[in-house]
Amino acid sequence: MLNPELAEKIVNEVRKLIVENVIVVNTEGTIIASTDPSRVGAFHEGALIAADEQRKLIITKEDEQKLAGVKEGINFPVFFQNDVIGIVGITGDPSTVTPFGEIIRKMTELLISENHYSSQFDWQSRAIEAFVMDWLQSSELNGSLADRARLLGISLELERRLAILEFRDMSAPLSREIWSSILINRYLLCTDLITRWGNNRIVLLLDATAGHSQAFVERKLQDFCTYLQSLTGFVTFAGVGQAVAPTGLYDSYSQAGRALNISGPDRPIVFDEDLTLEMILDSLNNNLKKEFISRTIGPLLDDQDLLDTLREFLLQNQSMKQAASSLHIHINTLHYRLKKIEELTGLATGKTADLAALYLAMTLLDKHTKNTAF
Numbered sequence: 001m002l003n004p005e006l007a008e009k010i011v012n013e014v015r016k017l018i019v020e021n022v023i024v025v026n027t028e029g030t031i032i033a034s035t036d037p038s039r040v041g042a043f044h045e046g047a048l049i050a051a052d053e054q055r056k057l058i059i060t061k062e063d064e065q066k067l068a069g070v071k072e073g074i075n076f077p078v079f080f081q082n083d084v085i086g087i088v089g090i091t092g093d094p095s096t097v098t099p100f101g102e103i104i105r106k107m108t109e110l111l112i113s114e115n116h117y118s119s120q121f122d123w124q125s126r127a128i129e130a131f132v133m134d135w136l137q138s139s140e141l142n143g144s145l146a147d148r149a150r151l152l153g154i155s156l157e158l159e160r161r162l163a164i165l166e167f168r169d170m171s172a173p174l175s176r177e178i179w180s181s182i183l184i185n186r187y188l189l190c191t192d193l194i195t196r197w198g199n200n201r202i203v204l205l206l207d208a209t210a211g212h213s214q215a216f217v218e219r220k221l222q223d224f225c226t227y228l229q230s231l232t233g234f235v236t237f238a239g240v241g242q243a244v245a246p247t248g249l250y251d252s253y254s255q256a257g258r259a260l261n262i263s264g265p266d267r268p269i270v271f272d273e274d275l276t277l278e279m280i281l282d283s284l285n286n287n288l289k290k291e292f293i294s295r296t297i298g299p300l301l302d303d304q305d306l307l308d309t310l311r312e313f314l315l316q317n318q319s320m321k322q323a324a325s326s327l328h329i330h331i332n333t334l335h336y337r338l339k340k341i342e343e344l345t346g347l348a349t350g351k352t353a354d355l356a357a358l359y360l361a362m363t364l365l366d367k368h369t370k371n372t373a374f
Contacts, residue, residue, distance in 0.1 A: 002026060002078070002086040006115050007033035010088070010108050017107075018100055020073075021091040024108075027051045027084060031069075036091075039069075046070040047087040050077050054084055056101065058094045074098055076105050080112050118176060125179065128152055129195045132203060136250045154193060161243045162252035163204040163221065164197065164260050167234040173199045178231050187224040202228075203253075208243035214271055221269050237263040240271045258282050262367065281364060289364045296361035299344035306344070309337040311366070314359055318349065 007024035011033045014022045024033040029048030031039050045067040050057040056076040064070055073091040077084045088108050090097040131148050138145055141156050149156050174182070174196065182202070188194060193205035206217065217240065225236040239260025241252030255272035262278045263270045275282075281289075293301075300306045309327060313334075316322040324331040338349055347354035 001080060001116070002032070002112065004032045006112065007086070009115075010111050011035055013107065013111060014088075014104055017104070018090070018097075020097055020100075021071075022104075023047075023089040023091070025051075025075075025087040025089065027086060032086075042069045044069045044075075044087075044089070047075050047089060050075040050087050051084050058098070059089075060094065074101050076101050078105060078108050078112065080109065080116065085112065121176065121180065124152075125196060128154075128193070129197070132193070132195050132205070136253050139247065141246060155191060156246050158191060159208045159243050159245055160193075160249065160252065161206045161208040161217065161241060162249060162256050163206060163238055163240045164253075164256045165202040165204065165221075165225065165228070165236050165238045166260060166263075167200045167228075167232060167236055170200045170232065170234045174232070181231055182228065185224065185227055187220060187227060205249070214273070218269055218271070225268065235265075235268070238269045239263055240269065242272055264367070277360075277363070278367075281360070281367070284364075293361050293365055296347065296357050297345060297365065300341065306337055306341055307362075307365075309334065310341055310358060311362055313338065313349065314362060318355070 002024070010024055011022050015035050021035045023031050023036075023039060023044065025031050025044050025047035027048075029043050029045060029051070031042050031044050031047075034040050046057050046059050046063065046069075049067075054077050056074065059067070059070050059073050059075065061072050064072060071091045072093065073089055074094055074097050075087050075089040078086045078088055088104060090100060090104065127148075131145075131152060131154065134145060134148075146156060179196065183194065188204070189207050191207040191209075195203050197203040212220075221238050221240070225238060228234075228236045237260065239256040239258065239262070241255035241259070244252045258279070259270040259272045259275060261282050262275065284292075297307070297310070300310065309323075312326050313320075313323045316326060320331055320334060324334045327334065329337075341358075342348050345358070347358055349355055349358065
């Protein structure tokens with residue numbers, strides 16, 4: 001409970017309030033932190049007496065000759081949950097330092113309590129993350145998993161929809177303070193489960209037993225993502241898997257990951273059930289994507305005007321009039337550019353197979369190489 005690291009923190013906080021030397025001693029009488037480094041590791045008989053008798057002990061000049069390792073001052077026991085866990089001592093004339101004693105004792109106990117509950121909070125967070133990892137890898141809910149779920153207060157009976165949320169531009173892990181604020185949000189149900197997932201992701205196991213519509217879940221996630229951005233300053237993207245039984249959680253996790261890969265500024269929340277062509281494109285490896293782009297629109301990659309023209313032509317469903325208007329060019333200019341595209345690529349925009357190849361290539365370029373938004 002009272003380790004040297006925490007003791008050092010206590011000493012550093014106390015030295016901001018008083019100029020006198022301070023020691024922190026464990027219940028065996030060993031000094032584990034001090035403003036005077038030379039005393040660390042020494043035995044302090046007065047502190048041991050204060051711990052054993054659970055009372056404040058004033059050390060006089062005369063006591064320096066009688067008790068081992070002591071200096072004039074005051075020692076007082078520090079309690080946590082009614083047990084003595086250490087002693088804090090202040091060196092100096094007892095009549096001068098005694099008035100500080102009760103304040104320093106309370107401050108020390110507050111720091112210890114804060115450290116304890118922070119440690120408990122960290123343990124709970126790590127335990128839930130480890131549990132979810134094991135749950136994802138389990139094809140059946142065995143007794144060990146059930147026991148851990150019971151200990152953590154997690155239901156293994158609910159149908160769930162898994163969502164992965166990502167802070168795409170964040171590399172540092174969430175601080176304890178921010179994570180604590182995230183956990184007490186008002187957007188999730190008490191039966192929803194939330195855990196950190198690496199430095200820049202959060203996993204949600206949403207309770208799907210009520211059968212809420214996709215629109216309801218999307219609004220809920222939009223509100224939650226807005227809340228996350230207000231806390232972190234980072235835009236949040238989300239991929240959402242389909243509702244599954246407790247034993248099928250990995251399927252929903254895989255779906256959420258696939259949907260997250262498709263998300264972007266124009267589509268920050270993506271549901272797996274909405275994916276069609278993206279399911280195929282996302283399964284392709286990067287080398288195959290690059291090779292397909294090279295074989296189709298490769299000759300256009302150095303000409304941004306032609307890329308923009310093809311993109312807008314496809315976006316406007318091959319409407320010459322709307323594409324020209326959107327590009328702010330004359331329709332004859334559009335005709336010229338499309339002809340140039342056909343000459344360079346060998347693919348005709350009027351042929352279904354060629355048009356499909358151009359569409360796939362532009363989608364791969366824009367969605368998977370993040371060249372621009374499509």
